[in-house]
Amino acid sequence: MIEDKLKQLNITLPTPPKPAGSYIPVVISGNLAFVSGQIPMQDGKVLYTGKVPSEKSIEEAQSAAKLCAINLLAQLKANLGSLDKITKIVRVSGFVNCTPEFSEQPKIINAASDLFFEIFGEKGKHSRIAVGVASLPLNSTVEIDMIVEFA
Template sequence: MASIFKDSLSYLLVFIVSLIALTSCNSTIDKPLRDNFTSEIPENYNPEANLSVLDISLRDQGIPVANYVHAIRSGNLLFLAGKGPKQANGENIVGKLGADLDIEEGYQAAKEAGINQLSVLKAELGNLNRVKRVIKVTGMVNAIPEFKDHSKVINGYSDLMVAVFGENGKHARAAVGMGSLPGNMAVEVEMVVEVWE
């Protein structure tokens, strides 16, 4: 009887210690998100003004030529279709990273894709100040198999989002290599954002 009681007490102690450890772990994981983001619009939050400071002109994205749309809204989330690095002159930045383009050129291509996504957001929402937070970015890099700096390329996109939206532009991200992309464009990036009610 004493042995059964002792075993039960041991199991209870292990359970309590595990519960405390799990609670501590969760609060450590969640804390940075709580500290870095507010659910209320910050007083100085003005992405529209930031565009002017950055001297960025948005572009008409036209109507998709295939059977898809630029963006779909579900609740407070806006899912944006992938955009490439089409420049203001209407030409895409094309080529493979590691063969035709270097990291700096890839960075600029990702930034161009970002400008195109901002243009979609403006067209969908009417005002970039309605973007509550950039949630997720998926960056695809047209690269040779030996290329290893995909993240440095997609930084061109991520840096732009933070420059426009501040802390609300920081996001979860994937930067992956592709064997090819449509039209041989250098990058394609898709994004998910949360919008204010």
């Protein structure tokens, strides 16, 4: 069970963050769940803000990406009822708030991808983009969205 795997990894899913704009966190269409972009929020506060590498290190940005992944899972659990319903993580899109010359976005988004692989095994292998952007909502360091298949 996925809940057991989360406990083994010392991960407690938070109450999902509320949307920061005029959208809903998860849209279900058929057997796909489209999860809106999640930023590194905890207890209603953005924990990681600023650009990589000038204001945040790669390691801090990786921690931000992992927190985004946890928030994505929290949104899915709230909407699906159980993460065990997930049959495949289809797509992960990662956005890194960074300086123009920075080119190691994949290294940052790997923190989220690796967590999904660790939790879901083969079902966690997904397609992905990892891009740098000039800014993100609330000056967050990372934003990640995803598409999952469920039964």
